[in-house]
Amino acid sequence: MSLQTRLTDLVLAIGTQFKTLRTMITGSAIGTLADLNTTNKSSLIAAINEVKGQAQSAGSSAIIDDAVASQTKVWSSQKTSDHVATSLAALTAGAPGALNTLDELAAAMGDDANFAATMTAALANRVRVDTATQALTALQQSNARANIGAVATAAIGDPETDLVAAFAGALV
Secondary structure: OOHHHHHHHHHHHHHHHHHHHHHHHHOOOOOOOOOOOOOOOOOHHHHHHHHHHHHHHOOOOOEEOOOOOOOOEEOOHHHHHHHHHHHHHHHHHOOOHHHOOHHHHHHHOOOOOOHHHHHHHHHOOOOOOOHHHHOOOHHHHHHHHHHHOOOOHHHHOOOOOOHHHHHHHHHO
16 A cells, blocks of 8 residues: 555545534534534634633632632742743753753763764765765665665655545545
């Protein structure tokens, strides 16, 4: 089975699941909002905003309380900023002992001031992404694909397949 066939099957499965979800949300496979229990049915966002407005007018409002956060109480922006800073400090200190400072990270890279150049030189011996300048033979291309588990263009099917059309077909 080609990649094209598998992708088309995937798109059709996604479309089918999308229709099921749309039916669950709107009560209709074609996506109408007529079955919503709101006055405003112009869009799902409008209906959500209507429900939000009703909830706010019913008296639900958050109270700022730095001592405790709950469903009815929230932290101030300063308390939130402090909490983020504390969490960030904990994250840094929580790194493995051998890698929790920039010096230790540098040591892990061999204290190589030219680490990027060293890595570039090492990578130069690998298959390049700009194959136009690498001029691989057919055998080298085959070996490269085998080494990275890739497949030839012929094995994936037609890359020009209109998957959007397949998806639209699945929605019908």
